[in-house]
Amino acid sequence: MKILITGGGGFLGQKLAAALSANPMIxxxxxxxxxxxxxxxxxxxxxxxxxxxxxxDIGDAAAVNQLFTDAPDVIYHLAAVVSGAAEADFDxxxxxxxxxxxxxxxxxxxxxxxxxxxxxxxxAAHGGEAPEVVTDGVELNPQSSYGTQKVIGEKLLQDYSRxxxxxxxxxxxxxxxxxxxxxxxxxxxxxxxxxxxTMQGESANCPVTRDFKVWHSAPRTIIANLxxxxxxxxxxxxxxxxxxxxxxxxxxxDMIEAMTSVIGPEAESRITWQGDPAVEAVVxxxxxxxxxxxxxxxxxxADRSFEDTVRWFVEDxxxxx
Amino acid sequence: MKILITGGGGFLGQKLAAALSANPMIxxxxxxxxxxxxxxxxxxxxxxxxxxxxxxDIGDAAAVNQLFTDAPDVIYHLAAVVSGAAEADFDxxxxxxxxxxxxxxxxxxxxxxxxxxxxxxxxAAHGGEAPEVVTDGVELNPQSSYGTQKVIGEKLLQDYSRxxxxxxxxxxxxxxxxxxxxxxxxxxxxxxxxxxxTMQGESANCPVTRDFKVWHSAPRTIIANLxxxxxxxxxxxxxxxxxxxxxxxxxxxDMIEAMTSVIGPEAESRITWQGDPAVEAVVxxxxxxxxxxxxxxxxxxADRSFEDTVRWFVEDxxxxx
Numbered sequence: 001m002k003i004l005i006t007g008g009g010g011f012l013g014q015k016l017a018a019a020l021s022a023n024p025m026i027x028x029x030x031x032x033x034x035x036x037x038x039x040x041x042x043x044x045x046x047x048x049x050x051x052x053x054x055x056x057d058i059g060d061a062a063a064v065n066q067l068f069t070d071a072p073d074v075i076y077h078l079a080a081v082v083s084g085a086a087e088a089d090f091d092x093x094x095x096x097x098x099x100x101x102x103x104x105x106x107x108x109x110x111x112x113x114x115x116x117x118x119x120x121x122x123x124a125a126h127g128g129e130a131p132e133v134v135t136d137g138v139e140l141n142p143q144s145s146y147g148t149q150k151v152i153g154e155k156l157l158q159d160y161s162r163x164x165x166x167x168x169x170x171x172x173x174x175x176x177x178x179x180x181x182x183x184x185x186x187x188x189x190x191x192x193x194x195x196x197x198t199m200q201g202e203s204a205n206c207p208v209t210r211d212f213k214v215w216h217s218a219p220r221t222i223i224a225n226l227x228x229x230x231x232x233x234x235x236x237x238x239x240x241x242x243x244x245x246x247x248x249x250x251x252x253x254d255m256i257e258a259m260t261s262v263i264g265p266e267a268e269s270r271i272t273w274q275g276d277p278a279v280e281a282v283v284x285x286x287x288x289x290x291x292x293x294x295x296x297x298x299x300x301x302a303d304r305s306f307e308d309t310v311r312w313f314v315e316d317x318x319x320x321x
Numbered sequence: 322m323k324i325l326i327t328g329g330g331g332f333l334g335q336k337l338a339a340a341l342s343a344n345p346m347i348x349x350x351x352x353x354x355x356x357x358x359x360x361x362x363x364x365x366x367x368x369x370x371x372x373x374x375x376x377x378d379i380g381d382a383a384a385v386n387q388l389f390t391d392a393p394d395v396i397y398h399l400a401a402v403v404s405g406a407a408e409a410d411f412d413x414x415x416x417x418x419x420x421x422x423x424x425x426x427x428x429x430x431x432x433x434x435x436x437x438x439x440x441x442x443x444x445a446a447h448g449g450e451a452p453e454v455v456t457d458g459v460e461l462n463p464q465s466s467y468g469t470q471k472v473i474g475e476k477l478l479q480d481y482s483r484x485x486x487x488x489x490x491x492x493x494x495x496x497x498x499x500x501x502x503x504x505x506x507x508x509x510x511x512x513x514x515x516x517x518x519t520m521q522g523e524s525a526n527c528p529v530t531r532d533f534k535v536w537h538s539a540p541r542t543i544i545a546n547l548x549x550x551x552x553x554x555x556x557x558x559x560x561x562x563x564x565x566x567x568x569x570x571x572x573x574x575d576m577i578e579a580m581t582s583v584i585g586p587e588a589e590s591r592i593t594w595q596g597d598p599a600v601e602a603v604v605x606x607x608x609x610x611x612x613x614x615x616x617x618x619x620x621x622x623a624d625r626s627f628e629d630t631v632r633w634f635v636e637d638x639x640x641x642x
Contacts, residue, residue, distance in 0.1 A: 090484060128560040129458060137450060137460045140476075141561060148480040152473050155461075159469040163411060239449040240462060 001029045004067055006058055006104065007078035008036025009043075011180050012120070015223050016076060021047035026074055027116065027231045037067055038079065058100030064107045071111035074230050075166075077104050077153075078120045082186035083146035083282060090145055097149035105156055109165035118229045119157050119170040121150045121242060123215050126172075127285040134290045136244060143285030144187075154242040161234075161241045169229045169237065171295075174217040174247030175286075177255075178309055180317035187282035191216065194252070195259055195310065198267035200319055207276030210253030213288035217247045217302065218309040220316070225300050236298050244292040246302035258306035263314065322350045325393035327379055327425065328400035329357025330364075332501050333441070336544050337397060342368035347395055348437065348552045358388055359400065379421030385428045392432035395551050396487075398425050398474075399441045403507035404467035404603060411466055418470035426477055430486035439550045440478050442471045442493040442563060444536050448606040455611045457565060464606030465508075475563040482555075482562045490550045490558065492621075495538040495568030495611075498576075499630055501638035508603035512537065515573070516580055516631065519588035521640055528597030531574030534609035538568040538623065539630040541637070546621050557619050565613040567623035579627035584635065 003020065007013045017036055024031040024047070033050040036042040041055040056063040058079050079100060080086075086093025101119070108115050126134050128141030142148045150172075157168035179192035183204075190207055191214055197204035217225075225245050237243070250258075260268050292300070303309055324341065328334045338357055345352040345368070354371040357363040362376040377384040379400050400421060401407075407414025422440070429436050447455050449462030463469045471493075478489035500513035504525075511528055512535055518525035538546075546566050558564070571579075581589050613621070624630055 131458075137452075139458045139460050139561075142476070142480070143483070143560075145480055145484070148476050152476050155463070155469050155473050155476075159463070159466055162464070163466070239464075240460075 001026050001031050001073045002033045002035075002070065003031055003074045003076070004035045004037065004072035005076040005078060006037050006100075007080065008053070009038030009040060010078060011219070012176070012222065012226070013038070013076070013078050014042070015219055016078075016226055017045060017047070017051070019223050019227060021045065024048050026227070035067060035072065058103055059095040061103045061106070064100070064103040068107040068111050071113050071115065073113065073115055075104065075108060075115050075117040076120075076226065076230075077101065077117060080120070080150075081146070082184055083124055083144055084187045084189070085185040086146035086149065087144050087187070087282060088185070093145045093149055097146065098152055101149075101153040101156065105160050105166065109160060114164060114167055116230050117157065117166045117168045118226060119153055119168060119242075120226075121154050121170050121172040122147060123172055123174050123247075123286050125151045125154070126287040130287060132287070132289060134244065134287045136292065136294045144282055158241050167234050168241045169232070170242030171225065171229050172242070172244045173222060174215045174245060176219055176222055177214065177216040178313040178317070179219065180313070180319075187279050190279065194271050195255070195267070196313065196317075198270040199259070199263060199313070201270075203270045203272055205272045205274050205276075206252060207274065207279040208252060208283070210251060210256070212252045213249055214252065214255070215247045215249055215286070215288045215290055217245065218312055220312050221301060221303050228300060232298055243295045243298070243300075244290050245295050246292050246300050247290065248303050248306065249289050250306055255306045259310050262307050262310040322347050322352050322394045323354045323356075323391065324352055324395045324397070325356045325358065325388055326397040326399060327358050327421075328398075329374070330359030330361060331399060333497065333540070333543060333547070334359070334397070334399050335363070336540055337399075337547055338366060338368070338372070340544050340548060342366065345369050347548070356388060356393065379424055380416040382424045382427070385421070385424040389428040389432050392434050392436065394434070394436055396425065396429060396436050396438040397441075397547065397551075398422065398438060401441070401471075402467070403505055404445055404465055405508045405510070406506040407467040407470065408465050408508070408603060409506070414466045414470055418467065419473055422470075422474040422477065426481050426487065430481060435485060435488055437551050438478065438487045438489045439547060440474055440489060440491040441547075442475050442491050443468060444493055444495050444568075444607050446472045446475070446493050447608040451608060453608070453610060455565065455608045457613065457615045465603055479562050488555050489562045490553070491563030492546060492550050493563070493565045494543060495536045495566060497540055497543050498535065498537040499634040499638070500540065501634070501640075508600050511600065515592050516576070516588070517634065517638075519591040520580070520584060520634065522591075524591045524593055526593045526595050526597075527573060528595065528600040529573060529604070531572060531577070533573045534570055535573065535576065536568045536570055536607070536609045536611055538566065539633055541633050542622060542624050549621060553619055564616045564619070564621075565611050567613050567616050567621050568611065569624050569627065570610050571627055576627045580631050583628050583631040
């Protein structure tokens with residue numbers, strides 16, 4: 001199986017590549033090659049299969065077509081301009097998040113081999129007039145340009161699948177916490193930094209109050225679900241190829257307590273509490289409580305505790321500074 | 322108020338233009354000019370304001386920008402490749418229904434005057450895993466490329482409105498019955514032709530059975546609702562700028578009986594009953610029962626009977642052959 005990962009230089013792309021390298025099978029077949037594409041070419045990696053690391057702007061149709069000269073069997077479309085950046089620069093978000101997804105769908109269609117395409121959608125698809133507790137089947141009501149662009153990607157993936165152009169699987173990711181690396185322009189960036197940065201010895205600001213609820217999932221769990229998304233039979237999705245992934249609902253306060261219970265009180269003491277109305281306006285529009293029955297029935301999983309998330313961060317990602 | 326109607330040569334565009342000519346006010350202000358744009362330039366019309374009839378392919382961004390050189394205050398975006406045609410020619414539907422809507426939204430944004438934009442969406446937005454009775458707030462589950470493209474137009478309209486680029490109002494039209502003119506490539510074409518053509522002395526085929534339910538609205542009612550859509554205050558929409566318009570649910574059999582009760586049995590005798598699985602596959606995926614509470618609360622209206630629809634067709638549209 002030839003795999004293509006867009007956003008292959010991002011932390012999810014890198015973790016997914018590492019998981020495929022450790023267990024080079026997908027949908028019951030061996031992985032024979034992997035292309036990691038990102039704006040800047042991802043760093044080379046060792047793997048039991050050929051790995052190509054490519055610089056490609058998915059907003060450029062010609063660059064995307066290049067990625068399909070040797071047509072992939074499985075596409076992980078993870079590349080996106082994050083929520084805060086897509087809100088600040090509308091044209092950039094439209095070009096990459098909408099135009100880029102259209103370019104990839106069209107290249108996949110033209111390839112003619114009906115590839116499996118896993119599309120990372122987002123919790124940001126929900127909000128507005130959606131009910132406080134999001135069950136499957138409520139109207140998608142994004143409150144941001146990022147969420148809108150993700151929803152449109154879902155609808156296109158759905159129609160390209162219905163037409164038999166791709167075998168699409170859209171998964172709405174909860175907020176991925178604890179995200180490794182450095183803070184980014186995602187409005188949800190603080191949901192990782194108040195844990196990651198403080199455990200790594202730095203301060204981090206929390207722009208919302210302790211009782212703010214987050215719908216979240218650990219990177220390990222997201223990777224397991226992304227792998228499963230390519231492996232479940234298409235029929236398991238039924239008509240609708242896009243689903244809410246499982247996650248956990250916890251308050252920021254409960255998550256901080258969990259961190260403290262695992263690694264002691266020092267990290268928590270490095271959190272500052274400065275409100276930020278701009279951040280709150282975006283993340284406050286997201287939903288924090290979900291009943292993702294369809295995904296659970298298909299075998300997708302959630303974390304059992306935020307303590308697990310903290311332990312996994314220490315095992316997998318912590319950078320001692 | 323300067324008005325632009327895309328699809329201005331279509332029957333709804335023409336009826337809307339006539340209604341504005343008869344009562345040249347919109348949103349409490351006088352209509353000062355009207356541009357009717359369509360693939361072929363619409364025929365000139367008399368009106369108490371300046372009317373410009375323009376040939377423009379909305380799939381062509383430059384042609385759309387031309388329509389905005391004198392920025393309109395109100396845009397009625399009615400132009401679309403109909404359902405059957407968008408299903409048969411995927412690229413054409415994407416270019417006109419998605420690309421065209423994107424071109425218009427972008428031209429409206431660049432104009433900078435935050436125009437009112439009424440977007441004709443469709444009952445085809447619903448289907449699939451949507452419940453049999455569609456209430457407000459269920460996930461949009463289009464079963465056709467046309468429906469998908471309309472839903473994407475809604476999501477863009479919503480985000481362009483949220484960003485303050487346009488003052489968007491998306492209305493999901495029930496099947497418009499009895500549509501004047503000639504049969505077209507819409508999968509729902511028969512829902513008009515079995516009444517229109519038979520009343521005009523010709524035969525027409527019904528590809529579904531008498532118990533097939535239709536969610537429908539008469540042209541007069543659609544025009545009243547399109548006018549209202551530009552006039553209700555933006556706040557009345559709340560967050561979500563796209564709504565299910567009211568309509569009526571009747572079986573084909575009941576509609577035929579209503580026709581016969583108004584004009585006698587001759588027309589009915591001209592209906593042939595040849596099943597068509599391709600048509601049934603598309604229209605069978607649409608929903609026929611709705612509870613459009615939000616639209617009713619905002620003052621949008623439905624027909625009181627299909628007998629009214631038949632009488633209005635005879636008064637407004639019948640062509641004696």
